[in-house]
Amino acid sequence: MLTIARITTSGEIFWCSSNWPYVTGFSFLKTIGSKAPELLPGYELHLSHQAQSVILSKRKLYVHTFQLADSQVLILEDREDNGSAALIAAGQNGAGAGFSQGMKPGEGNLLFDLPSPGMKGVIASIAKVAATDMTVLIYGETGVGKEGIARLIHESSKRRYEPYVILNCGAIPETLIESELFGYSPGAFTGADRTGKKGVFEEAEGGTLFLDEIGELPLASQVKLLRVLQERSFKKIGQPRAIQADVRIIVATNRDLEAEVAAGRFREDLYYRLCVVPLTIPPLRERTEDIYPLLQFFLKKFTAKYGLSRTLSPRAIRSLMSYSWPGNIRQMENMMERLVVMAEEEEITLADLPVSVREQARQQELAQESVPADDQEAKPIKIHKILPLKEATAIVEKELLQMARERCGSTYEIAAMLGVDQSTISRKFKQFLE
The missing domain is CATH 3.30.450 (Beta-Lactamase)
Incomplete structure (x- = not known):
């Protein structure tokens, strides 16, 4: 390994x-x-x-x-x-030394640390399926990390030393998809390379083939992919002899394939061949517990990469955590790299954030201000007698934690709101509220 x-x-x-x-x-x-x-x-x-x-x-x-x-x-x-x-x-x-084939950086390297139940369930499924050769179908919106999940399955499998090959089915013209999948023999057609061409099935021999955006595959090509899955062999264009395929297949899509089947745009028999182990990656807006650790991960990654010292202000953290992240993890990674490089000061503040993030944060603040505060929030915390300072501090901390818990969805959000680490919030919860 x-x-x-x-x-x-x-x-x-x-x-x-x-x-x-x-x-x-x-x-x-x-x-x-x-x-x-x-x-x-x-x-x-x-x-x-x-x-x-x-x-x-x-x-x-x-x-x-x-x-x-x-x-x-x-x-x-x-x-x-x-x-x-x-x-x-x-x-x-x-810059690193030359990496071995199939061991290039992906997104899979931060998935183990994500605390949301949705991602913990995905990781638990990966641990089970990686030891097999079962076909995996990964669902998820653009940018959630489908390719990282596929790479993690490959790197955790017995095929990890063999090739890991990616083909984006949505990026290949329909007239070229068959030659990309299966390759062609020398002189197979006018304009063909005289030495022929390997397709991705041949390149991935012994390893893993990841077919991204499988929902974009034309119907004519779906028939040929189904035949490979059934017979475990394929034919190059212009070559009558079949070639055996020892390849593990992982596919991904941001489409609802069942709806595509119902609409006649995706073959039902191929769908059932691919949907052996379905994995759904939730969008970032549905797993807010993951936002804070992801922000910290990318902050550390890019400050180390560029040799810069950067921190996020508490208000910037609150705004980033309340943002809906329509582009998911990919959008966050790109945004954090830009913030680390372009920030004028060591602390990244609200003013450094993109307009879309600031505007969404402002709208949420206005919405919160329009909600009548309950009696507990409207009244200031008062101490009516002389107490040891430690005891008075504990009373204030407990009140703050109770108020924050009512407004926030996770300990990471509470930590950002109160300007402390998540581990501190967890420890205080055990001390005061459990």
Whole structure:
């Protein structure tokens, strides 16, 4: 097993692959933005061919460092797990050394830390289905991380060392989709490459083929895909001989395929072939518990990547958490990168946020102000006798927590509202309200 992290030249980790916690024992939120020498005991940025042992996750791992062109590479070798290793590549301006085929950065590397019940259920399903070769159908809006889920399934499977190939069915013209899927033999048609062409089924042999936007596949091509799934073989254009296909299929769509079947735009028999294990990724607006950890993840990722120091003001956090995120995680990642780079000051404030976020936050504040406050909120908290300061502070904290809990949907929102960490809110709840 290989797990990869990328670090800047100063040693800060700004990306790691999805199985990083398994090898190191460190969560992604703890890893991203941390300095490798501080996170990994025994790590040293110098050339060495001598393996030194360190203890991580109660296991002994052996550390190797060596030079690759303009990059330094660190390997953590787990000799008790069939050669499991962690590979850290430190390159110029954070660029990594050449990655192995099929081990390129995806979104799957932050999914384990998301606290919402919806995502915990998805991760639990992945743990079960990854060990099999069953076909997986991933539903979700644009930007929710469908490709990251598919990559995570591949990297957690027995096929993880084999190719991981992606084809966006909606990006290929109908006249070219068959040659992209199955390839063609030399001279198969006018204008064909004289050496022929491999299709994605041949490129993914032994590994995983991810067909994104499967609902966009033309009906004529659906018939041929169904035949491959049934017979586990395909024919190149211009070649009569069938080629066996040892490929795990994962597909994704933002369409309701059952409705597409009813409308005659998607074959019913293909739908049932694909819908062996359906996974639905909820949109970000339906799992607000995930917004705060995602904001912190991307903040740490991009501050480390660009060597900048940035924080989010409490008001900016509240506005970002109340935003509806129509573009989901992809929109958040792009927005956070822009905020980190373009902010004038170290603290990212409400004024730095896009107009759409500020306007939605303003509308929500106006709506809240129009709601009559109950007696508990209308009256200030008063202390009627002399108390020890610690006891008085506890009374105020308890009142604030009760008020915040009535207005917020999660401990992450409460933490943002009160300007503290989520772990502090959880601890205070146990202390005062349970």
